[in-house]
Amino acid sequence: MAGFDPGSLPDLLRLYYRRLFPFGLYGRWLRYGDVSKNYFQRREFSFTLHDDIYVRYQSFNSPQELEKEIQNTCPYKIDIGAVYSHKPIQHNTVHMGAFQAQEKELVFDIDLTDYDDVRQCCSSAEICSKCWTLMTMAIHIIDRTLVEDFGIQHRLWVYSGRRGVHCWACDDPVRKWSSTLRSAVVEYLFLVKGGEGTIKKVTLSDNHVHPFIRASLDVVTRYFKEYALVGQDILGDKDKCEKVLALIPEADRDFLRMEFCKKTNSVQRWEVLQKKKMVHTEREIMLQYCFPRLDMNVSKGINHLLKSPFSVHPKTGRISVPIDLKKLDDFDPFAVPTVSHLCHELDMIGKGEGNGKETEGPQESSRKSRDYKKTSLAPYVKVFEQFVEEMEKSYKGQRLKGNGKGLLESEGC
Ligand SMILES: [Zn+2]
Known part of the structure; x- marks a missing residue:
């Protein structure tokens, strides 16, 4: 892909994970309001490191610990898996059979390569603005179904970074759905x-x-x-x-x-x-x-992994950014920033401020949030922020129903 040199990826990723990846919102999303015990701690993450080294069953005690690990190892790709009965990092020490995938978002994976018999403009890994309309139609059709036919409220649609889209349906009851129920939804679609x-x-x-x-x-x-x-x-x-x-x-x-x-x-x-x-x-x-063509296996299994939002596509360098459904018809995959473009933008900011050096210490986290806001990643993080905030509103309601006293305490009133 023009303008992207995969050889420079390690350096770019280091900068991206230190100054641009929206870890704060990411942690707020995956903690799901801490409604269930150790929910975040029981989530599987998988990393693809350099030379295709693939590390499964990573788990972390807090979003901050995840952030540190990502900054240390600079994975080429981050995948999100299920929430298990035990911490995935301990899966070898748990009695056989006891380690079970319990919950996960209902996910969809749609890829333009599955349309090769009906798109004339491109084939296999190639895409263009003409065939991207297939993804636009797929999102319109599936999203309408999720909302109107299945009553699902919290959906995050994400560009895969190359030639497709992913959907994360995140409502509390949906994350608890069995494989059988997921399969029924997939058959329907x-x-x-x-x-x-x-x-x-x-x-x-x-x-x-x-x-x-x-x-x-x-x-x-x-x-x-x-x-x-x-x-x-x-x-x-x-x-x-x-x-x-x-x-x-x-x-x-x-x-x-x-x-x-x-x-x-x-x-x-x-x-x-x-x-x-x-x-x-x-x-x-x-x-x-x-009509949309789904990868059925990705949606049916609870323990199936899917590339994380804001992960970098190692071939194109493009970020897996959330898609704003209100502007779906205007979404342009070629306008999505690459990791090299973002790092270049950071560089320019540094020069503009007469300070190319990075600061360390307690200022780091506020600095990071300002950093992405100055780059072309900002509008996509905004979409993510709205999604997370909508979800957080629904936890408040949940706690209200569950325990009035608990609500007052947890909201710090
Ligand atoms: Zn095309």
Whole structure:
């Protein structure tokens, strides 16, 4: 990726973890208001160090201890795992079978490589602003479902740093969901079926369109013309037309093939298809080309690890930043700062203040919070802050319900 030299990563990471990573908010998030005993202490973290050394089952007594360890080891990548029955660091000393994953956020992992059969602009690791629309649609569709169909309030959507997005659904009851329940949610969201060998991947039942599919189609419809017909040009030439025709009942194919020849672009050819009044087929095509494709295993398992927000992508250098859903359509993965860009910004600030040196001691933490605010990381930390604050409001309510006296004490009234 242009402008990023992976060889310089160790030095950049050292600076990033010391002066930019939002440890304060990060700790507030993962402590979840300390509602359950030792919740933070029982959380698994995993680090990928230099030379692909992968260290699992790390756990820490406090967010401050985690911060120190990250600053000492400068991991290339940070993953977050489950909350276990015991401190993960002690997993070898616990009686066999007793060490169990108990809780985790419900997570989703969506990656553009899973759309390679329906995106024409790029393949494998490449992405561009055209195919990024697939991620925009996926977030709109899944987020709506989480809120409206499952009543989930606290969702954090994060750019993966390369070619996809992650979602962390964090409500208290959701973190306690069993694998069976998680699997049921994933099945509900799973519409595009079959691998490379399957031609027709979406088949809707004949007489009734489920409200979830109807709502998803509303999202796809908003983007379909601009994204699929103009951007991807899915009926742009003979080969592309054949791919779409393969999804249409055989009896109609010859007629449509002839009619397509009389037209000159995808928009006109789609109009031909629409005139045939094959609403059902039309919907199936739209969903096959646009509906979210999830990595199911990541969502089903409680103990599955997922890359942490604000971790750095070791290949692109881009930060895994939270995405502001209010400005989702404007999110540009190419505008997300890289670790080298941020360090360069810090450098400039240092020069501007006539002080390139780092200060040590008690001033350190307030200094850090000011540091990221001066860089292009600031708006993304703001999104994270709003997410954490919303969650903290809900703990207050919980404590109020649980124990009035406890509330007064814990709030310091
Ligand atoms: Zn592309």
